Amino acid sequence: MCRVVDMSIGHTLLGLLESGPRHGYDLKRAFDEKFGHDRPLHYGQVYSTMSRLLKNGLVEVDGIEAGGGPERKRYAITDAGITDVERWLATPEAPEPYLQSTLYTKVVLALLTHRNAADILDTQRSEHLRMMRILTDRKRKGDLADQLICDHALFHLEADLRWLELTTARLDKLAEAVAK
């Protein structure tokens, strides 16, 4: 499903603080609205992340509101925090080459054991398409943010499918190579 995975929650919360100080609850709400989609943050995640950022000098407590319930801290980003966000944004993400593909292993194993590798590839294609249908449907009904994040997932699934097609076309050659 569409969701932000493996995202640096700390950097994202820091980035959200750049527009002005916020309480932990506001931060969680802003994160969920913009990036949470299917996987909203737990309060515990927000507070443990903020404690870490506080310890590292990337945020500071801007004020404390005492009320009927537990006290509410308002956090502000520090200059070191702004520099940290800037560095994070400027650093490219490592491309993931997926060289240890489980699917590749399955195909080779199927050929080694004289099973039908084409069936495995066809079944996988169908499963990928099933997921692409869900994402496409969600994209049609969603807002621009949904569209962008679903597109990211769709393009990755499409890349997998191109690999599946190419591998299907090369199965005979692969079978020969595996038999050697």
Next chain:
Amino acid sequence: MTPAGSLLVADELHKAYGPTTALDGADFSIHPGEVVAVMGPSGSGKSTLLHCLAGIVTPDSGSILYAGREMATMSDAERSALRRSEFGFVFQFGQLVPELTCVENVALPLRLNGTSRKQAERTALTWMERLEVDDLAKKRPGEVSGGQGQRVAVARALVTSPRVLFADEPTGALDSLNGERVMDLLTEAARSTNAAVVLVTHEARVAAYSDREIVVRDGKSRDMERIV
């Protein structure tokens, strides 16, 4: 075996062009309101399958039932009438008549069926509105973009309210954004009229607009829904 409630069913289709086998026992079925993607690599036989299903090409053997009638037993005139009134077509390139305006292009299938010009163009305009190209009514195909032209072509394919829409790589000549818009509008319009859509494509992102897919390889078809 005929899947219950199917509108169009093909069984064991064979077709060869000289020494080249295009179809080698292909099966197919589609229900009203269903969008089925026909996928497969280039030269796998998917376009030949579409042409056989649409009555454009006659298979060497096998059976095609449309609404319970065997297409092989129909006369050429009957098949032509079927293509004009019950089937709609969208292709990748060059479907619009360059000398006619866009609204005249969309109205053309109705005019060929004997509808008056005024009535035909009125119906054409409502379809152009649905495909969001009504503002292009007076323009000629040469004056509109590829994406707009393709939406005009979809409006023309749907103007007779066909029961089956055949789309052969309908977004093949478009960029991602325009292709997506065409698929959005095409599938939405077809579903709203309960038309079945046979969608030939090699693009997974286009196939993702379908309800299920058939894979054609070496002239043989696989219905993935029945396998998975």
